[in-house]
Structure formats: C-alpha cells, structure tokens
Amino acid sequence: MIEAAIVGGTGYTGVELIRLLSAHPNVNIKWLTSRSEAGKPVTSIFPSLRGFTDLVYSDLGDDTTDALSQCDVVFFATPHGVAMTQAPKLVAAGVKVIDLAADFRLQSLQAFESWYQHKHACPELLKQAVYGLPEINRDAIKKAAVIGNPGCYPTTAILGLKPLITAQNALGSALVERRIIIDAKSGVSGAGRQAKLDLNYAETTDNFKAYGLAGHRHLPEIEQGIQAILASQIAHRIRFVPHLVPMVRGMFTTIHLGLTDEGVEQDLHSLYVTAYQNEPFIDVMPKGEYPDTRSVRASNRLRIAVYQDNSRHEATVLVVQDNLVKGAAGQAVQCMNVMFGFEETLGLNHVPIVP
Template identity: 45%
Template sequence: MRVGVAGCMGYTGFELVKLLDKHPNITSEVLTARVPDSVKKDPRFSLLLNDRTNPKISTLEDADFSSCELVFFATPHGVCMEHAKKLFNKGIAVIDLSADFRLHDPKLFEEWYGIQHSAPELLDEAVYGLPELNRANLAGANLVAMPGCYPTSVIIGVLPLIEEKCLIKTLLADCKSGVSGAGRSANSATIYGEVAENFKAYAVHGHRHLPEIKQEVARIINKFKEQSNSDNIEIQFTPHLLPMFRGLYSSIYVELTEDIEQDGLTELYKTRYAGEPFVRILPKGVLPETRFVRESNEIHLYVNKFEGSSYLNILVAEDNLIKGAAGQAIQVMNLVFGFAETSGLK
C-alpha cells in the first residue's frame, strides 16, 4: 500500500518514515517538507532514501497524493484541517498526528489553540486514535485524530478504573516528558543550555492536552454510565520538562470512590489489558522506566495502592515519539486497513 507523510522533517515525521520503511505492506510514496531539497541533505534520511525507497519529495502545497491510499500529517496544528477535506473527498484516508481533530467542539479548539477551525464539519467524522479505547471504531476509518502523548499515558493509565463502575473521584496527573515533545522548531526553552541539569514544570495554568483528557474521560463515563458510581471526575494535570530527548513518565494519583485492595486492582488491570499487544502491566516491585520503552510502541504500567488510604498511584512509561505519536499512528493504520496490529512494530 502506498502512503504519504506530510511533514517528514520533524521528530515525529522522521520516526514515521523510519517505521514505515520497515513495514512489510507499505511503500512511502510521497514526503513533504517546507524545503524539499533539505530532506536528502539531512543525515537522518541518508540510510532511508535509497534505490529501494525513493519517494517523491515536495512541499505540501505541491504534493500529489493521488497514488496514495493514506496520508499521515505530522505537521503543526492548523495544517491538516486545510487539506483533509480535499483528501477525504478523493477517498484518501487521513491520520492526523496534530490536534486539529482531537477536540470535537470547534470553540474549545479555538480557545486552546488560538486559531479558528477551518473544517468543523469533519470533526464528527474523526475517530479518536487510541486503539485500546476505540479499536472497533478504527476499522475502515477515513479520518483519525491521533491522541496527544500525555493523554495516551493518562487515559490508558485510568481506563480500567473508569470502565469498572467509574471508581475514580479525583484524578491528578503529574506528567514529565523529554524535550522532543516540544517539536523540532527552534525554541530557547528547549535548547541544551536551558534543559541540561534542570527540571521544571510548565503550562501550570492550563495545558492543551487537559481538555482532550477531560473530553475522552467524559465520553468513557457516558459509555459506561449504567454501572457508574460517579458521573463526574475532578481532573488536574501538570506537565514537566525532563532533561532528556525522548521518553514520557506519568505518575497518576487517583482517589477511589470505594475501597479496593492491591490484589484486586492488579487483577482488574491484568484482565482489562490481557489481549493488548503493547500494554504491559508490570509485576510487583518492578516499576516502569523510560529506558525500557525507548524506541518501542509498548507502554508500561504499575498500579500501587497506598496502604490505609483511598488513593492509589498509577505509574506509566512510554516513548513520546513512538507510542505517544508515530508508533501509535502505525498501529492505527494497521487497524484501519486490516493489517496485523503489530506489523512493522515488533
């Protein structure tokens, strides 16, 4: 199958091209970049672009995707929405790794991203691309909105508790990510001299991923409302910048609506994720570490109930560029087109 990648020069775009190159069913037909000549000069692409893999490279405005069945958008927010309808009408599927189609309320999108949504009529068409949540809806989808890296870790971290009678009263997400999560554009806040030997919080008054987390949690509660203990969860989220390039770690504190022992919680998680190829519930005493998920589509979880307390701590580790972005997009592509879900990822 032939695919295109819009925005191949960013960190996520490059990871996409690299993973697609290893996929047995895929040919990267078209790549786009702001300066097309810079792609072949980039040392990252020197081993990927060869006689076997020789895609057409152009700007997005000049790209011809007519031979593609799917186009990935690894572009800044606001770009995909300008092109999705045209591709959609031509029968070309779109997997968008930006935030353009994550929030179903265009006014909420405008509030958090500062730009007017130019394709609000497509918002209801978009399927939220979290396989562990929406696997059945992804098969044959024409437009997929990939989750943000932080929401991926938080939603997978708490999903079993919400589906099981909504056992959560309060959710506090303390999340940390490497600097690659900020993208490849020049930014003084993420240069080596500012990040090395330093650790800090950011966006403490509100991060763009917060409304996404709230939206999806509310949708899960609504889906399982008949067996729910609660129809509302207080959610707070603070991100931090780690002095490392890639990797994401979430420490999620949850106040339960009823008392559950450690063994019961562990069994709940193991049962819910038993058939998931990329979710690993770690055994007692083995805690998640970012190094063990580096360049992997796996996400590692550990559930720890505080003794004598109604609170528990869920620890989650993922690679923000793979499970938090490019790898999860490949996983979704496999589901959309009927390939083996792990194809190109294991």
C-alpha cells in the same frame, strides 16, 4: 501494498514515521514533504536512514492535494491547522487521513477553537473523525476516514485510567475519589525539532521544570477521554501538570488516586491485568515492579504499574511510553494497520533499546 504520504517529514514525528514505514512490509512511501528541505534526499538530513530509503523531500506547493490524492493514506506530522485545510478533499478522493496534530482530536468545535485559538476549517469532517486510540476505539478506527491521533500525554493518562473507569461504570459505584492528579514528565523531543530558546541544550540539560500549570492543551483532551470516550459515570476533576525533563525521548506519567471504601475492596492490579491481557502493546508489570522510560525506548509499548495502599486509602498508577512512538508515530501506524485490515502489530514489534 498501500501508498502513503508523510506531510512534515523533517520533524521528529515525521522522521519516526519514516523509520517505521520504511520497514513496514505493506507500505510504500510515495511522498515525503518539506518546505524547507525540498529537493534534498532524506538521508542528507537523517543519515540514520541511509540504506533504508532513497526518498527525496518534495514541496508540493499548489499541487499538494492532487499529489496526496494518489495515496491510500496521508499522515500529517505537522503543527495544528495544516491537516484540516487538506483533509476534506483527500477524504472526498477516498484517501484515509491520520493527523498527528490536534485538528481532529477534540470532538467539540468550541473546545478546539478556544484551546487552540484557531478557526476550524472543516467542522463537518471533525464530526466524523475518530480519536485514534486503538485500545479504546478499535472498531470505529476500522471504518474511519479521518483519525485524530492522540496527544502524547493524553495517551498515557487515558490508557492509565481506562481499566479503573470501566470498572467503576460496570459496578455503578466510585472506586476512586472525584479528584485525580496527573503528574507527567516528557523528554525534550516532545516539543518538536525547531529551534527555540527555552529548548536549547544549556536550558534543558541538568534542569527540570513544570509548565502549562494554568491550562495545557492536553487537559481538555484528557477530560474528553475520561468523560466522553470512556463515558465515566462520575464527573472526575482532573489536575494535570506537565514537566520537561532532561532526556531526549520518553514520557513518565504518575496518576495519584484517592481510594473510596469500595475501591479498597478491589484488587486494582488484577483489574488492570485483566483489562489489558489481550492488548499487544500494553504491559502491566507484576506487583511490586515499577517501570522506567528506558524500558520502552523506541518501541510502541506502553508499560503500566499499579500501586495500592489500602491503609492510606490511596493508589498510584505509573505509565511510561516513548513520546515519539506510542505517543505519536507508532500509534499512527497502529491506527493505519487497523484501518487497512493489517495485523495490528505489523511493523511495530520492536524490542525497546537498552541502555
């Protein structure tokens, strides 16, 4: 049994971590922090957890690092800029750190500081941090002290392209054109739980809008995933446009690809099936079947479909996930399982909720 802490236990990813970890057979949640709800039982804010936990929120204040050092692993479900202030002391104390924000995702210090407009507090630790995508970085995650848990959109984009980029590298030739268009849609919980005018019910219900066209912070993370982590030999140009859709949970990412003559000769669906056949959380759908967000709701599953039209030299990859589970808290727990040598699926094998 390991001891865990969750910093930021009142947000949407925080409560998702409580849901997953309170049912995990090898984890005890020792600390759950909130500055705004300190002293209140978690069940008074989230009655869904009644009967599963009697945790009370703590504001650890000046004692934060000392208290968190009593744990084996600390999850930061906080805005960017929080984990980096405490991670060096925690790592020095032998505590594993999993940050659900962006402090340890971008390997380039310069890219982090320019996209997030925030000076990094521990550039040395950033160099050691591992990007927490087990389907790509499993061996590195096993030995990592600090995990930068991936962003929700990058998880769909990088895993949606991985079999293709890997095949291109192996064949030494392009299967798809340089330009890749990633058209992605997220449910409103992707923006967190705090009140904001543009996230009001009346603003988001019966509405559908694009945002971040001039540059979303997940773009450099997607580019890093393809060029640095998957080591693409082709310098792909990514066009990424996120949208907000009127649903609570769920993410649907459509990847548009132009096929080269070599690409037309490949059966892309078979490439994906083979690449993911041993991945417990990735489901490649049969040819001719396409996913919907409901089919992964509240589960750590990421579902992919591949459509190929050789007459038009094009292909489309469709990827769905629950943004709060495989896109955040579930992925963090999957990383924790890998780091502590637990069965990777432990505490994560939920059947998605339908309807």
